[in-house]
Amino acid sequence: MTTLIEAPPSDADGLLPTKKKKSGGGLGQYILIRFLLIFPTIFILVTMVFFLMRITGDPITAAMGGRLPPDQLQQRIHDAGYDRPLPVQYFEYLGQLVTGNFGTTLSDNRQVTEMLATYGAATLELTVNALIVALLVGIPFGMIAAHRRDHAPDAVLRVFAILCYATPVFFAGLLLKLTFAVWLGWLPVAGRAKTSSELALTGLQAPTGIYWLDALRSGNMAALGDVMAHAVLPAVALGLLTAGIFLRLVRTNLIGTLGRDYIEAGRSRGVSEFRLVTKHAYKPALIPIITVMGLQIAVMLGGAVLTEKTFEWKGLGFQLANYLTARDFVAVQGIVVLLAVIVAITNFIVDIVAALIDPRVRY
Amino acid sequence: MSRNPPMEATMHHKAPLLKRLPVISHFNKSVGLQRGMLVAGLVLTATFLLTAIFAPLLAPYGYAQLSDSDGSFPTQQPPGGKHLLGTTVGGYDVLSRVIWGSQTAILVIVVAVVLSIFAGVILGLVSGYLGGWLDRVLVVVADAIYAFPSLLVAIVMAIVISGGESSLFGGVLAAAISITVVFIPQYFRVIRAETIRLKAEPFVESAKVVGASSVRIMGRHIYRNATRTLPLIFTLNASEAILTLAGLGFLGFGIEPSSAAEWGFDLNKALADTTSGIWWTGVFPGLAIVWTVLGLTLVGESINDLNDPRLRGRKRAGNKGGPDSAAAAQAAISADVRSS
Numbered sequence: 202m203t204t205l206i207e208a209p210p211s212d213a214d215g216l217l218p219t220k221k222k223k224s225g226g227g228l229g230q231y232i233l234i235r236f237l238l239i240f241p242t243i244f245i246l247v248t249m250v251f252f253l254m255r256i257t258g259d260p261i262t263a264a265m266g267g268r269l270p271p272d273q274l275q276q277r278i279h280d281a282g283y284d285r286p287l288p289v290q291y292f293e294y295l296g297q298l299v300t301g302n303f304g305t306t307l308s309d310n311r312q313v314t315e316m317l318a319t320y321g322a323a324t325l326e327l328t329v330n331a332l333i334v335a336l337l338v339g340i341p342f343g344m345i346a347a348h349r350r351d352h353a354p355d356a357v358l359r360v361f362a363i364l365c366y367a368t369p370v371f372f373a374g375l376l377l378k379l380t381f382a383v384w385l386g387w388l389p390v391a392g393r394a395k396t397s398s399e400l401a402l403t404g405l406q407a408p409t410g411i412y413w414l415d416a417l418r419s420g421n422m423a424a425l426g427d428v429m430a431h432a433v434l435p436a437v438a439l440g441l442l443t444a445g446i447f448l449r450l451v452r453t454n455l456i457g458t459l460g461r462d463y464i465e466a467g468r469s470r471g472v473s474e475f476r477l478v479t480k481h482a483y484k485p486a487l488i489p490i491i492t493v494m495g496l497q498i499a500v501m502l503g504g505a506v507l508t509e510k511t512f513e514w515k516g517l518g519f520q521l522a523n524y525l526t527a528r529d530f531v532a533v534q535g536i537v538v539l540l541a542v543i544v545a546i547t548n549f550i551v552d553i554v555a556a557l558i559d560p561r562v563r564y
Numbered sequence: 565m566s567r568n569p570p571m572e573a574t575m576h577h578k579a580p581l582l583k584r585l586p587v588i589s590h591f592n593k594s595v596g597l598q599r600g601m602l603v604a605g606l607v608l609t610a611t612f613l614l615t616a617i618f619a620p621l622l623a624p625y626g627y628a629q630l631s632d633s634d635g636s637f638p639t640q641q642p643p644g645g646k647h648l649l650g651t652t653v654g655g656y657d658v659l660s661r662v663i664w665g666s667q668t669a670i671l672v673i674v675v676a677v678v679l680s681i682f683a684g685v686i687l688g689l690v691s692g693y694l695g696g697w698l699d700r701v702l703v704v705v706a707d708a709i710y711a712f713p714s715l716l717v718a719i720v721m722a723i724v725i726s727g728g729e730s731s732l733f734g735g736v737l738a739a740a741i742s743i744t745v746v747f748i749p750q751y752f753r754v755i756r757a758e759t760i761r762l763k764a765e766p767f768v769e770s771a772k773v774v775g776a777s778s779v780r781i782m783g784r785h786i787y788r789n790a791t792r793t794l795p796l797i798f799t800l801n802a803s804e805a806i807l808t809l810a811g812l813g814f815l816g817f818g819i820e821p822s823s824a825a826e827w828g829f830d831l832n833k834a835l836a837d838t839t840s841g842i843w844w845t846g847v848f849p850g851l852a853i854v855w856t857v858l859g860l861t862l863v864g865e866s867i868n869d870l871n872d873p874r875l876r877g878r879k880r881a882g883n884k885g886g887p888d889s890a891a892a893a894q895a896a897i898s899a900d901v902r903s904s
Contacts, residue, residue, distance in 0.1 A: 242708050242711065245705055246712060253721070254723060256724055363861055364854070366861060367803070367857035368853075368854050369807055369810050369814070369857075371831060371835075375850060376850070379838050379841075379843050379847075383841050384841070390839055391839075496711075499714075500714075502713045502716075506713075506815070507715070507815070510814065511835065525719065525723075526816055533723070541712060544712060545711070548711060
């Protein structure tokens with residue numbers, strides 16, 4: 202959930218000494234610098250999360266405090282090494298992270314990496330579905346709003362965009378659930394699939410964890426339909442959150458390009474308004490969307506946590522909510538770190554794509 | 565984030581005080597759809613504020629009240645009769661909790677925004693004015709926090725501050741500080757950028773020549789000029805603060821129902837009701853959130869548009885497709901790209 206008006210994302214540009222001298226550098230150098238910038242970002246977040254979570258005490262007391270007698274608690278803290286000095290623990294933790302060891306969860310005693318792998322696919326599926334909904338709603342409506350600027354459709358769509366932002370994703374989900382699942386009974390209430398299809402899909406050899414992909418691969422059409430039906434409501438709830446932002450973005454950018462001379466030239470040659478909007482003005486207006494999409498990934502991951510909780514969609518967010526309730530901070534830390542890595546890598550990819558499309562970005 | 569053009573500034577000195585007040589001056593500048601949006605936002609926000617202030621008078625029952633002189637409240641009773649909006653699983657009166665919830669919301673917004681402006685402005689001024697390695701470190705840290713999902717930052721902070729426990733004051737404070745950490749980078753960026761721009765202005769140089777200390781230059785000369793865009797960010801952040809608070813509450817990091825009413829927490833509890841068709845426990849707190857966020861966003865957006873002469877609608881625009889409109893649209897889009 203970021204504000205509708207965001208501070209310019211490239212504020213730090215020109216600050217880092219390495220970047221000052223690269224005016225003559227090509228794409229390769231740009232990619233390299235962007236790639237190297239991933240590491241400090243992840244490092245800072247990991248460090249902050251580690252120290253913040255340890256200020257309040259050790260995870261074992263948080264999870265088990267009150268349920269174990271003090272001497273047993275002390276013993277477990279000692280066994281896990283949480284009574285050593287913080288810097289020692291910190292460097293050990295960093296070392297573990299580098300080797301891909303995120304520790305073991307306290308509440309259900311699982312490998313954090315295994316837990317992340319199991320539930321990460323579900324979150325990925327939800328986020329991609331939601332992104333598709335957001336683009337399908339945001340881009341055409343934004344085009345309509347720009348085309349009919351300052352007329353009734355524009356006013357209605359702008360209010361719709363603000364409503365999308367103002368409605369918390371879990372409330373949107375609750376309303377969708379009430380309407381389409383409980384009252385109309387068209388779609389399932391919660392979950393990712395029926396138990397039967399879930400069993401069929403997880404029983405596959407080397408499942409990807411992305412259900413529709415698994416269903417397609419195994420040719421199980423009944424399961425595919427079931428999975429699709431389950432996916433609709435969560436995707437719409439999360440997608441609408443971002444759709445409003447895309448709508449506004451497409452609208453303002455299209456209005457900008459529609460005022461350009463080359464559009465005027467096209468109009469004077471008799472190109473239809475529809476073709477002007479969909480063909481001529483559309484492409485240059487898309488560039489900012491790609492940049493914003495990167496920022497939106499972070500928003501969507503935050504929203505995914507809430508959506509998964511609403512629809513009992515068993516992904517990282519759902520697990521995060523459970524582990525939070527169980528006060529299992531080892532697991533929470535693992536999920537947060539993974540999400541930090543995902544956000545950093547997505548931003549890197551978006552930067553590169555933006556640079557490939559628009560050479561001016563590379564400066 | 566454009567600054568007022570100089571012409572407007574001189575005009576301000578002539579107009580009477582009443583007309584120079586932020587919202588009133590914006591109202592006078594507005595026209596048509598823009599005025600409609602501003603008025604709608606103001607009405608929604610005013611209702612929210614009034615509800616919060618007069619909650620003790622408006623609410624039929626206390627937020628944690630489970631019984632009155634007639635005995636215990638029924639549980640999950642549909643709207644109507646004694647309980648206009650029904651009751652929850654726990655037997656709370658939904659209407660009362662929605663009304664009291666506005667107080668919690670406003671408390672959290674005010675504490676969160678004041679704290680983040682305070683911290684963000686100081687860090688931004690120092691970082692922008694002094695520069696050097698401190699500036700670089702702060703920028704990298706702020707960028708890292710900014711890129712991260714704000715809800716997760718708030719969750720981590722909530723764990724740090726309260727360990728997830730929630731008493732009345734502790735809960736409000738924990739939520740507010742969690743939200744503060746999310747917002748500091750935003751204020752920091754805006755103020756820092758302004759400070760760097762202002763640092764090169766002649767008046768700062770002359771202050772230096774006169775021998776003013778760095779603290780004085782930052783505190784008097786730059787501060788006054790760099791904080792002009794803050795009211796706008798304030799309105800936008802207030803709405804985001806509500807959403808973050810509700811998100812935290814929805815995940816169970818809210819404030820216990822016995823210590824205060826919080827909309828997000830009520831929605832969390834209402835989630836289980838929906839499957840059995842019980843809609844009133846969730847719909848009303850949810851509508852309260854939408855109402856408040858919508859109001860604040862409309863006001864913030866309108867002020868943003870009205871501050872920018874290129875986005876502002878004109879009273880008599882005359883020819884729509886005139887030679888000006890292309891240039892104006894181009895300027896508007898570049899402004900928008902900069903701010904998005």
